[in-house]
Amino acid sequence: MPPLESALAIESVRLDDANSAIILLDQTLIPVETKYLTLTTQEQVWEAIYELRVRGAPAIGIAAGFGLYLAAKNIAAGLSAGAGFDAFYPLFVKAKEYLASSRPTAVNLFWALDRLDACAKQNAHLPLADMISALRAEAVAIKDEDEQMCKSMGEYGLTLLKPGMGLLTHCNPGTLATARYGTATAPMYLGQERGYDFKVFADETRPLLQGGRLTTFELQSAGIDVTVICDNMASIVMKNGWVHAALVGCDRVAANGDFANKIGTSGVAILAKHYNIPFYVFAPTSTIDLNCATGDDIHIELRNPDEIKTKWYARPMVPQDVKAYNPAFDVTDHSLVTAIVTENGIAYPPFSESLPRMMSPK
Ligand code: MRU
Numbered sequence: 281m282p283p284l285e286s287a288l289a290i291e292s293v294r295l296d297d298a299n300s301a302i303i304l305l306d307q308t309l310i311p312v313e314t315k316y317l318t319l320t321t322q323e324q325v326w327e328a329i330y331e332l333r334v335r336g337a338p339a340i341g342i343a344a345g346f347g348l349y350l351a352a353k354n355i356a357a358g359l360s361a362g363a364g365f366d367a368f369y370p371l372f373v374k375a376k377e378y379l380a381s382s383r384p385t386a387v388n389l390f391w392a393l394d395r396l397d398a399c400a401k402q403n404a405h406l407p408l409a410d411m412i413s414a415l416r417a418e419a420v421a422i423k424d425e426d427e428q429m430c431k432s433m434g435e436y437g438l439t440l441l442k443p444g445m446g447l448l449t450h451c452n453p454g455t456l457a458t459a460r461y462g463t464a465t466a467p468m469y470l471g472q473e474r475g476y477d478f479k480v481f482a483d484e485t486r487p488l489l490q491g492g493r494l495t496t497f498e499l500q501s502a503g504i505d506v507t508v509i510c511d512n513m514a515s516i517v518m519k520n521g522w523v524h525a526a527l528v529g530c531d532r533v534a535a536n537g538d539f540a541n542k543i544g545t546s547g548v549a550i551l552a553k554h555y556n557i558p559f560y561v562f563a564p565t566s567t568i569d570l571n572c573a574t575g576d577d578i579h580i581e582l583r584n585p586d587e588i589k590t591k592w593y594a595r596p597m598v599p600q601d602v603k604a605y606n607p608a609f610d611v612t613d614h615s616l617v618t619a620i621v622t623e624n625g626i627a628y629p630p631f632s633e634s635l636p637r638m639m640s641p642k
Pocket residue numbers: 332335336337338386450451452453454457458462463464490528529530531541542543608
């Protein structure tokens with residue numbers, strides 16, 4: 281195990297423009313190893329997103345933004361001198377579509393790629409080199425804005441909480457999954473700085489254990505009191521009275537407040553309702569998709585069954601040929617959500633009215 285330093289010092293994704301590379305913390309190795317990868321090809325970026333080396337909706341968007349910028353730079357370098365936007369753009373769209381095919385659920389991936397696409401079109405009249413500089417600025421802005429959004433969600437989130445509370449979270453909505461602070465973890469970090477003394481329960485989050493591997497790693501490193509539980513223990517800690525609020529992130533929020541998040545989240549919401557515990561969703565506006573009317577419109581990623589059967593285990597956990605169903609996300613019904621915390625404020629039901637108001641700063 282590496283010595284613990286506060287995870288807030290970690291940059292899980294960064295651009296190394298001088299070397300036309302993305303430097304990425306390989307999240308599949310945490311907590312055993314802290315290793316940074318240098319990605320220089322589109323295939324490497326695609327693989328890193330698909331294999332969850334970079335994961336969590338905002339971090340996927342940041343990596344995709346840098347990936348498409350580097351693709352654009354490479355495309356422009358390969359064109360003959362004097363070539364213009366008409367030669368550049370079809371190749372750019374191809375690179376965009378390739379990165380977009382890596383994972384389907386988190387809307388941040390498409391949101392970031394669309395931002396770069398819009399930026400390319402807006403600057404189509406410029407010499408290619410200047411248009412590429414504009415793309416770089418846009419990709420960097422996506423990351424910088426994410427840090428600000430997380431901090432702001434942390435401040436809003438903290439207004440919902442009281443010192444000494446027990447909090448339960450699912451998956452890793454943490455600093456590793458964002459530019460910094462995380463979404464649902466942001467009030468935990470800010471609360472830690474301000475002496476709130478939260479007691480956090482982290483669902484381990486089968487099958488890929490983002491809660492067990494990542495959330496515990498980062499909260500412990502920041503000195504936050506964190507206890508890992510298996511997913512099926514959430515009910516007992518709630519019944520024991522140890523949880524005063526559930527805080528989760530999300531991958532896509534529909535216009536009516538239904539939202540997709542890591543598989544198992546809807547079960548946590550159902551339990552929270554049963555035990556009368558407030559259930560808060562942390563959603564930067566980059567994760568809100570008003571084009572999806574309800575959760576039924578959200579594409580849920582299905583992943584390799586081996587993630588359940590063998591991936592993290594020295595020996596297979598189930599008979600080799602048994603069938604396995606492995607959806608990576610589920611949709612939680614809006615009726616189970618107490619509030620959705622965004623960087624622009626807190627949305628309360630009815631979400632179809634409150635969410636549109638959150639899409640721009642007050
Ligand atoms: O499959 P993952 O690890 O990318 O899933 C991540 C989640 O479900 C997170 O809870 C969500 O992206 C919010 S991250 C701030």
